Amino acid sequence: MKKTIRKHHSDPNPKRNRFKLKHGNVVRWYFVDLLSLVILLVFVVIIAAIVLSHIKVIPEYKRLVVFRLGKIVGVKGPGLVFLVPIIDRGVWVDLREMVLDIPPQTCITKDNAPVNIDLLIYMKVFDPELAVKSVENFIMASTGIAVTTLRAIVGDLLLDDVLARRDYINQALRAKLDEVTDRWGIKITSVEIKEIKPPAEVQEAMIKQMAAERSKRAMILEAEGKKQSAILEAEGYREARIKKAEGDMQAAILEAEGRKKAMLELDEAAKALSPNTMLLMYYDTLKKIAESPASKILIPLEISKFLARLEEFLGGK
Secondary structure, three states: OOOOOOOOOOOOOHHHHHHHHHHHHHHHHHHHHHHHHHHHHHHHHHHHHHHHHOEEEEOOOEEEEEEEOOEEEEEEOOEEEEOOOOOEEEEEEEOOOEEEEEEEEEEEOOOOOEEEEEEEEEEEEOOHHHHHHOOOOHHHHHHHHHHHHHHHHHHOOOHHHHHHOHHHHHHHHHHHHHHHHHHHOEEEEEEEEEEEEOOHHHHHHHHHHHHHHHHHHHHHHHHHHHHHHHHHHHHHHHHHHHHHHHHHHHHHHHHHHHHHHHHHHHHHHHHHOOHHHHHHHHHHHHHHHHOOOOOOOOOOOOHHHHHHHHHHHHHHO
16 A cells, blocks of 8 residues: 655745735625624614604694503694604594585485485594594594484484475484584584485476476466556556546636636626616627527517617617
């Protein structure tokens, strides 16, 4: 068996080997330091992100309900709020008035008529702590209460009352909702019915009734117009007759007064005449009568007296 003999060769350049060893150690340490720096930066970034995520800027119209290890420690806002990382958790609550658009609900009236009612509910949070800890989802809870309360109110009314008493339904629904939601820190500010849709046959009957009412009102207005016209015409005729009678009366009075005045003046003139003058005037009148072309002449009975007077007048001459 042959013995293997290993020959050791001496390194011709020992300085070169020492340089390589030293350079490798430097590179290894540089890589370790770089990795440590990256890990440190990542850790700092994570810490900064956590800290920044717990700094909240709360606007005027919102509040932040803060839980610390599961317990409410207060309601924060408005302004800048810092939450302790990991142990603090915030729940946002909006204080602005919000509106719930309730989809159309089919309700049965007291006389068993189905109607579809669409309504709006206006509400706002007045106690953020109650709104968070008293109910899981106050919007969903308010919607459910509104639907059940609406059906209860409509069920106590007849169809005609449902169609005619919207304000009553709004007020009753708002009062009952406000009573229930008050313990949740919610205030119901208003309830407005958007639309009430009765059954199709009821709508047709309503349309016919409206047409009949319009025709009735038109006939009443026409009759009232004719009546008013007749009254005005009668009053005008009466006023005209009264005015005419007053005019005729005034004319008669004036005519009588004129005749009276003329007779008085004539009487005064007659008093101033002598009997002979009157005789001559009488004679002149008879002369004119005699000159008339009529075949018959009426002679007054006083002709004898006239002739006697004439004879006396002529004898005196």
